[in-house]
Amino acid sequence: MRAGDRHFQHLINGSRFVSIKTMQHKFLLPLVAGLLWAGVTLSSAQSPWSPEKANAWQAKHPWLAGCNFTPSTAINQLEMWQADTFDPATIDRELGWAESIGFNSVRVFLHNLAWQQDPKGFLKRMDQFLDLAHKHHIGVMFTLFDSCWDPFPKAGQQRAPKPFVHNSGWVQSPGLEMLQHPERFAELKPYVQAVIGRFKNDPRIDLWDLYNEPDNYNDPAYVKLEPANKRDMAVILLQQTFAWAREMKPTQPLSSGVWLGPWADPAKLTTMERVQLQNSDVITLHNYGALADLKQCVENLRRYQRPMVCTEYMARPVNSTFDPNLKYMHDQKVGAYNWGFVSGKTQTIFPWDSWTKTYTSEPPLWFHDIFRTDGTPYKVEEVNYIKSVTQGQH
Numbered sequence: 554m555r556a557g558d559r560h561f562q563h564l565i566n567g568s569r570f571v572s573i574k575t576m577q578h579k580f581l582l583p584l585v586a587g588l589l590w591a592g593v594t595l596s597s598a599q600s601p602w603s604p605e606k607a608n609a610w611q612a613k614h615p616w617l618a619g620c621n622f623t624p625s626t627a628i629n630q631l632e633m634w635q636a637d638t639f640d641p642a643t644i645d646r647e648l649g650w651a652e653s654i655g656f657n658s659v660r661v662f663l664h665n666l667a668w669q670q671d672p673k674g675f676l677k678r679m680d681q682f683l684d685l686a687h688k689h690h691i692g693v694m695f696t697l698f699d700s701c702w703d704p705f706p707k708a709g710q711q712r713a714p715k716p717f718v719h720n721s722g723w724v725q726s727p728g729l730e731m732l733q734h735p736e737r738f739a740e741l742k743p744y745v746q747a748v749i750g751r752f753k754n755d756p757r758i759d760l761w762d763l764y765n766e767p768d769n770y771n772d773p774a775y776v777k778l779e780p781a782n783k784r785d786m787a788v789i790l791l792q793q794t795f796a797w798a799r800e801m802k803p804t805q806p807l808s809s810g811v812w813l814g815p816w817a818d819p820a821k822l823t824t825m826e827r828v829q830l831q832n833s834d835v836i837t838l839h840n841y842g843a844l845a846d847l848k849q850c851v852e853n854l855r856r857y858q859r860p861m862v863c864t865e866y867m868a869r870p871v872n873s874t875f876d877p878n879l880k881y882m883h884d885q886k887v888g889a890y891n892w893g894f895v896s897g898k899t900q901t902i903f904p905w906d907s908w909t910k911t912y913t914s915e916p917p918l919w920f921h922d923i924f925r926t927d928g929t930p931y932k933v934e935e936v937n938y939i940k941s942v943t944q945g946q947h
Contacts, residue, residue: 599799599800599802600799601807601831601832601833601834602806602834604857604858604859606834607806607834607835607859607860608858608859608860610806610834610835610860611835611860611886614759615657616883616886616888617657617658617692617694617759617862617888617889617890618655618656618657618658618879618883618888618889618890618942618943619651619656619657619658619659619660619691619889619890619891620651620656620659620660620890620891620892620893620894620923621659621660621661621662621864621865621890621891621892621893621894622647622648622651622659622660622661622894623661623662623894623897623899624640624643624644624647624895624897625643625647625895625896625897625898625926626638626640626643626897626898627640627897627898627899628711628712628713628714628721628722628723628898628899629664629706629711629722629723629724629899630662630663630664630667630699630723630724630726631664631666631667631706631708631711631724632711632722632898633662634663634664634667634675634678634679635667635670635671635708635709636671636674636678637710638711639678639681641681641682641685644682644685645685645688646928647894647895647924648685648686648688648689648691649689650894650895650924650928651689651691651894652689652690652691654923654936654939654940654943655939655940655942655943655944656691656943657690657691657692657943658691658692658693658694658759658888658890659686659691659692659693659694659890659894660693660694660696660762660864660890661682661693661694661695661696662695662696662699662726662765663679663695663696663697663726663748664706664724664726665697665698665726665727665741665744666706666707666708666726666728667708668744668747668748669708669744670708672747676747676748676751679695679748679751679752683752683755683757683758684757686757687757692757692758692759693757693758693759694758694759694760694761694762694864694890695748695752695758695761695762696762696763696764696765697726697744697745697748697761697762697763697764697794698726698727698763698764698765698767698790698794699725699726699764699765699766700725700764700765700766700767700768700769700771700783700787701720701723701725701765701766701769701771702720702723702724702725702771702774702775703722703723703724703725703775704724704725704728704729704732704771704775704778704779705724705728705729705730705778706724706725706726706727706728707724714898714899714900717900717903717907717911717912717913717914718900718903718907718908718912719899719900719901719903719904719905719907719908719920720899720900720901721900722898722899723899727741727790729778729779729780732780732783732786732787732790733780733782733786735786735789735790738789738790738793741790741793741794742793742797745763745794745797745798746797746798746800746801749761749797749798749801749803750801752803753801753802753803753804753805754803754804755805758805759805760805760806760807760808760834760835760862761798761803761805761806761807761808762808762809762810762837762864763791763794763795763798763807763808763809764787764790764791764794764809765809765810766810766812766839767784767787767788767790767791767809767825767829768783768784768787768788768823768825769812770783773908773909774908784823784824784825787825788824788825788828791809791825791828791829791832792828792832795807795809795828795832806833806834806835807832807833807834807835808829808833808834808835808836808837808862809828809829809832809833809837810829810837810838810839810862810864810865811826811829811830811836811837811838811839811854812838812839812865813826814838814840814842814846814849814850814853815846815849815850815853816850816853816854817849817853819856830854830857833859834859835859835860835861835862836854836857836859836860836861836862837861837862837863837864838850838851838854838861838862838863838864839863839864839865839866840863840865840866840873841865841866841867841868841871841873842871842872842873843871843872843873843878844877844878844881847863847866847873847878847881847882848881851863851882851885851887860886860888861885861886861887861888862887862888862889862890863882863887863888863889863890864888864890865890865891865892866878866889866890866891866892867891867892867893867921868892868904868920868921869918869919869920869921870904870918870920875891875935875938875939875942876935876938879891879938879939879942880942883942883943891921891923892921893921893922893923894922894923894924895922895923895924895925895926896919896922896924896925896926896931897926901920901921901922902915902916902919902920902921902922902931903916903920904916904920905920919931923935923936923939
């Protein structure tokens with residue numbers, strides 16, 4: 554779900570990230586205080602699983618194959634989870650299509666504002682979603698935070714999609730108002746611990762993805778609105794989130810996925826990547842490249858001797874396709890979740906460059922997604938290929 558990665562840069566003719574704001578003095582003291590706080594917390598927190606425990610977890614589970622799931626009637630996480638727009642009928646129908654092609658897991662994004670607005674109702678709807686998924690023999694990976702797209706989320710009625718624009722209404726969690734104030738991060742702890750605490754022993758949950766692409770500056774969609782020190786703030790929040798989550802002692806593994814690759818030289822990892830890889834029970838990654846690029850990334854991450862799950866892939870115009878990438882991940886026992894499922898309000902059939910290039914109709918080649926809203930496959934041969942790989946994986 555990225556904006557600003559190397560494949561996106563290729564699509565928008567080599568545009569590169571440029572910081573728009575400089576570090577403000579007012580950020581320095583909160584940053585230092587937050588880092589010290591995180592260090593103290595982590596030193597006493599439960600450690601990540603050993604590689605042996607992580608691999609034992611994998612041995613007890615089938616190969617995970619699925620998609621990043623948002624019902625076609627929701628533009629973003631808030632519209633999916635708020636009481637007024639929660640749509641179990643559509644969720645049930647579309648998860649049935651996922652079951653029909655052999656998917657056995659889905660990755661689903663939550664939002665702290667949806668919990669804050671209605672804590673009991675939010676957890677009840679999560680439970681209802683898990684029931685619907687279980688009905689279709691599908692497990693769930695929940696994602697708690699996300700740094701992608703609009704940095705100004707607001708609870709309540711969500712805006713309508715901007716025509717022909719990829720993820721025109723997706724929102725960050727937490728938003729910029731919270732992220733630039735690490736002294737307020739403790740306000741997020743009740744959300745993290747309420748969610749994980751409620752479902753920490755639930756067999757319907759495959760794993761927890763704590764923070765999606767934490768250091769994504771969303772170039773070009775929102776980069777001018779992002780604080781220059783976003784990475785610093787996100788590192789603090791990610792470390793604290795791992796600590797808060799581990800305090801609940803979940804039986805499912807925790808992770809946060811690296812996303813830029815190829816991670817060949819451990820000495821050249823960013824601070825964010827080090828925090829993600831050193832704290833994850835199971836290694837998760839994103840790859841929107843062709844097979845050769847995917848192979849390189851997977852091989853480079855084998856040094857951690859942990860199970861691997863690719864939580865985002867498949868963007869047809871940049872040669873990240875089911876055939877052959879899905880079969881490769883199956884054979885390598887790397888879990889595989891493509892981005893998107895049913896064409897809907899997220900409009901992810903349009904490419905990332907729809908933020909800079911005008912589209913007026915369906916693109917000549919869908920970027921993401923597998924089905925139209927009536928359940929018709931975008932490409933019948935593609936669905937048949939998916940089935941040929943996933944058969945027998947439940």
